[in-house]
Amino acid sequence: MSETTTERLEVPFTIDGASYTALKGETVLEAALRNGYFIPHYCWHPSLSIAGNCRMCLVHTKPGPPKPQIACNTVVSEGMEVDASSEKTLTAREGILEFLLANHPLDCPICDQAGECDLQQYSFDHGRTTSKFSEIKTQRPRHDLGPRIRFNGNRCILCTRCVRFCDEVTGTGELTVVNRSDSAWIDVFPGVPLDNPLSGCTADLCPVGALLDSDWIHTTRVWLLRGTKSVCSGCATGCNVNVEAFDDSVKRMTPRENQPVNKWWMCDEGRDSHREATTDSRLNVARLDGQPVKHQDALEAALDLFSATPAAKIAYLTTGHATCEELHLLETITDGPGGVNYRPDGGAFETLDGFKLSADKNPNRAGVVAVLGDVDAGERVRKGIESGQIELVVVCDSQPGGANWDEGLVEALKGDVKAIVISLEDTWLAQTKQVAFPGLHAIEKDGTFVNQNGRLQRVRAAVSAPGDTRGELDVLQELGRSAGHFPRVLSAGGVFRRLAAASPDAFGGLTYRGLGAVGLPLAGAADQTPADKCQTYYNAGPVSRETRAQDEQTRVAVHRESPLGYGTVRGNV
Ligand code: SF4
Ligand code: SF4
Ligand code: FES
Numbered sequence: 001m002s003e004t005t006t007e008r009l010e011v012p013f014t015i016d017g018a019s020y021t022a023l024k025g026e027t028v029l030e031a032a033l034r035n036g037y038f039i040p041h042y043c044w045h046p047s048l049s050i051a052g053n054c055r056m057c058l059v060h061t062k063p064g065p066p067k068p069q070i071a072c073n074t075v076v077s078e079g080m081e082v083d084a085s086s087e088k089t090l091t092a093r094e095g096i097l098e099f100l101l102a103n104h105p106l107d108c109p110i111c112d113q114a115g116e117c118d119l120q121q122y123s124f125d126h127g128r129t130t131s132k133f134s135e136i137k138t139q140r141p142r143h144d145l146g147p148r149i150r151f152n153g154n155r156c157i158l159c160t161r162c163v164r165f166c167d168e169v170t171g172t173g174e175l176t177v178v179n180r181s182d183s184a185w186i187d188v189f190p191g192v193p194l195d196n197p198l199s200g201c202t203a204d205l206c207p208v209g210a211l212l213d214s215d216w217i218h219t220t221r222v223w224l225l226r227g228t229k230s231v232c233s234g235c236a237t238g239c240n241v242n243v244e245a246f247d248d249s250v251k252r253m254t255p256r257e258n259q260p261v262n263k264w265w266m267c268d269e270g271r272d273s274h275r276e277a278t279t280d281s282r283l284n285v286a287r288l289d290g291q292p293v294k295h296q297d298a299l300e301a302a303l304d305l306f307s308a309t310p311a312a313k314i315a316y317l318t319t320g321h322a323t324c325e326e327l328h329l330l331e332t333i334t335d336g337p338g339g340v341n342y343r344p345d346g347g348a349f350e351t352l353d354g355f356k357l358s359a360d361k362n363p364n365r366a367g368v369v370a371v372l373g374d375v376d377a378g379e380r381v382r383k384g385i386e387s388g389q390i391e392l393v394v395v396c397d398s399q400p401g402g403a404n405w406d407e408g409l410v411e412a413l414k415g416d417v418k419a420i421v422i423s424l425e426d427t428w429l430a431q432t433k434q435v436a437f438p439g440l441h442a443i444e445k446d447g448t449f450v451n452q453n454g455r456l457q458r459v460r461a462a463v464s465a466p467g468d469t470r471g472e473l474d475v476l477q478e479l480g481r482s483a484g485h486f487p488r489v490l491s492a493g494g495v496f497r498r499l500a501a502a503s504p505d506a507f508g509g510l511t512y513r514g515l516g517a518v519g520l521p522l523a524g525a526a527d528q529t530p531a532d533k534c535q536t537y538y539n540a541g542p543v544s545r546e547t548r549a550q551d552e553q554t555r556v557a558v559h560r561e562s563p564l565g566y567g568t569v570r571g572n573v
Pocket of ligand 1: 155156157158159160161162163186205206207208210211
């Protein structure tokens with residue numbers, strides 16, 4: 001019998017008298033969680049080896065010894081009776097919590113983990129109301145383990161998740177346990193700071209407030225955050241993330257589980273990528289001949305320019321940061337050639353469990369190929385401008401830092417050719433060409449990206465854009481409407497519907513809403529994992545970290561009133 005067949009064999013057992021089945025070889029904890037029965041635990045995590053050191057998962061089993069067993073390291077046997085909530089089991093867990101709390105400070109009021117802390121949660125569920133401990137609590141160090149991770153030793157419960165993560169996932173091994181007993185703490189080896197590309201994941205994995213992302217310390221109480229399920233735009237991996245915001249400002253980005261894409265992880269660079277939306281170099285006002293103007297004035301000028309130019313004389317330029325919907329609109333409203341600029345490669349990293357931080361820093365390079373096919377870096381556009389065949393260029397540049405166009409193309413663009421620019425940054429093009437509109441960062445817009453393995457995923461607007469920014473979809477559809485391409489301005493979902501109809505080979509059969517939280521593969525994609533196999537439903541963070549993100553939350557906002565008397569709906573509709 002093959003191993004796979006053996007693993008699939010089901011083993012009947014009971015928890016507190018209720019019947020369940022375990023897969024052969026599964027532990028009591030794994031089988032219980034898979035069946036929706038929660039047994040508290042700290043040190044166990046599905047991505048890590050079993051340490052069995054926190055003892056929070058104690059249960060009694062029959063057959064088994066009279067003393068309690070740890071559910072995370074007890075394999076289910078046929079007919080096993082698990083007692084997970086009798087008085088003697090709960091008393092055992094109370095004892096464990098009493099030990100864990102013996103040296104733990106009463107930090108909850110100022111601890112950043114408060115509200116998503118497993119120690120806080122289990123104390124509420126299983127703890128004693130009084131403590132017999134009257135001795136002076138031990139003091140353990142509080143220091144930075146690396147550039148982004150702060151260690152508060154007094155809060156550590158020595159579950160060693162962080163140590164095993166660095167040993168078994170990143171393979172960088174920076175962390176270890178020093179000393180013994182209640183004098184033990186987590187530390188780095190001398191001269192080796194915790195500075196691997198995924199170091200922020202140690203703070204996610206820490207079930208208490210002992211490891212904190214220094215970027216997040218004392219920023220916002222977690223219960224005030226509003227999460228949006230989106231995708232990181234830092235590279236072609238397309239990690240699934242919760243963009244967590246308070247007061248319309250992103251406070252942190254944390255990973256969401258998607259096994260074929262990012263498992264439970266995200267890189268530190270991606271965590272910081274939301275900062276690209278708040279740089280001083282951002283364009284946040286429309287411009288007419290370089291001068292700031294109201295959006296409406298710029299739009300009227302753009303419409304005049306656009307309608308006065310034959311479609312065959314209009315080219316487009318864009319980047320690997322444009323969404324599939326923006327690419328589709330650009331291709332629809334222009335008949336001239338197009339060009340795409342990509343961000344240069346950056347650092348890559350692969351974990352021992354197969355998570356890949358891509359060297360390709362363009363979140364939608366595969367989407368460009370799927371929507372536009374073979375497009376060069378702007379060579380044909382340059383030739384068109386130089387030969388006089390192209391009179392107007394629509395530039396859609398949402399690349400942080402601005403696109404780095406080839407020298408020859410820059411020279412051509414500096415000439416008499418006209419341009420309508422939609423730009424995230426206040427680039428020289430936005431400052432010097434006829435009309436410019438501010439563009440949106442990925443944390444501010446709705447749409448889709450195709451990741452490096454061909455998975456089509458949704459980015460969702462988590463916060464508003466600065467100033468009077470309307471964004472790419474609005475402006476491009478306004479231009480297209482003036483040329484009779486569309487009867488009205490659609491949401492990202494509406495544009496996706498048009499895209500799926502126009503490109504059935506790649507997008508046929510897919511619906512915007514059907515992409516859900518984990519996306520779906522394009523036809524012929526390397527990653528063909530169906531949505532129901534993408535998640536184990538075990539979060540990267542502590543088990544008490546409720547995901548505050550709603551999959552299909554609707555953020556309908558009438559963004560403006562156009563002179564023609566219609567509003568643009570923005571959000572997941
Ligand atoms: S710092 Fe956190 S993750 Fe690391 S051992 Fe302590 S409690 Fe566990
Ligand atoms: S690996 Fe890429 S997509 Fe994932 S968090 Fe990092 S930058 Fe973002
Ligand atoms: S989860 Fe079982 S001993 Fe820690």
